[in-house]
Amino acid sequence: MTNHLAGRAWLEQDELYAVARESDALGRAIVVPSSPAELPDLVTASQQLRALSGLVNDLADEVQSRASDNDPGLALGPVISGYTAAAVHAGRALAHFTEAYQRLGYLHRPAQAPGSGGGLRHASQAEFRSIQDGLGRVHDSLDGVGRELRGCADGIDTTPLRVLAALHRSVPANSIYRTPPPQTPAPRLPNPPEPRRGR
Numbered sequence: 001m002t003n004h005l006a007g008r009a010w011l012e013q014d015e016l017y018a019v020a021r022e023s024d025a026l027g028r029a030i031v032v033p034s035s036p037a038e039l040p041d042l043v044t045a046s047q048q049l050r051a052l053s054g055l056v057n058d059l060a061d062e063v064q065s066r067a068s069d070n071d072p073g074l075a076l077g078p079v080i081s082g083y084t085a086a087a088v089h090a091g092r093a094l095a096h097f098t099e100a101y102q103r104l105g106y107l108h109r110p111a112q113a114p115g116s117g118g119g120l121r122h123a124s125q126a127e128f129r130s131i132q133d134g135l136g137r138v139h140d141s142l143d144g145v146g147r148e149l150r151g152c153a154d155g156i157d158t159t160p161l162r163v164l165a166a167l168h169r170s171v172p173a174n175s176i177y178r179t180p181p182p183q184t185p186a187p188r189l190p191n192p193p194e195p196r197r198g199r
Contacts, residue, residue, distance in 0.1 A: 009158040016153035020146040027142035032135045059087040082152025089144030100134030
């Protein structure tokens with residue numbers, strides 16, 4: 001094993017946990033309203049939409065950086081799989097949020113006639129429930145992001161190769177390290193014949 005791989009499993013595990021925490025923080029920032037008065041304004045909703053898009057982009061960046069890592073000592077497939085599985089949930093969160101976002105935009109339209117009651121405070125119960133349901137689904141999807149990333153991180157074996165070698169164990173299936181190819185010893189020359197000693 002080369003020195004540049006030392007601790008790489010811990011780094012991968014920490015990064016998975018960090019992105020999961022980012023997703024959790026985003027879930028806490030997006031409030032599921034219990035009444036029309038708690039619906040977010042469009043400025044707040046726009047910031048949240050940007051943050052959700054950023055999460056999807058972050059997951060894509062994590063996959064891209066690992067997919068382009070050609071180090072023969074690493075097998076990053078399990079890590080990439082964790083990020084791609086989380087991306088499915090992040091994409092769903094984004095889709096649910098954009099639907100709620102569109103409905104929020106509709107509620108912010110100017111009133112069509114005097115006294116028609118446009119705006120957030122006059123949202124119909126059906127409009128409110130639709131937005132509330134959409135934001136609840138966003139939360140469910142963000143929970144899925146964290147679950148996938150934490151599950152992947154928890155499953156990575158962080159035992160360094162040098163420890164496995166010292167214990168004469170093979171690389172576990174859930175390790176990001178690859179077993180180094182066996183090194184063939186240099187060919188040995190036959191022993192030269194002993195010199196003859198004269199009598």
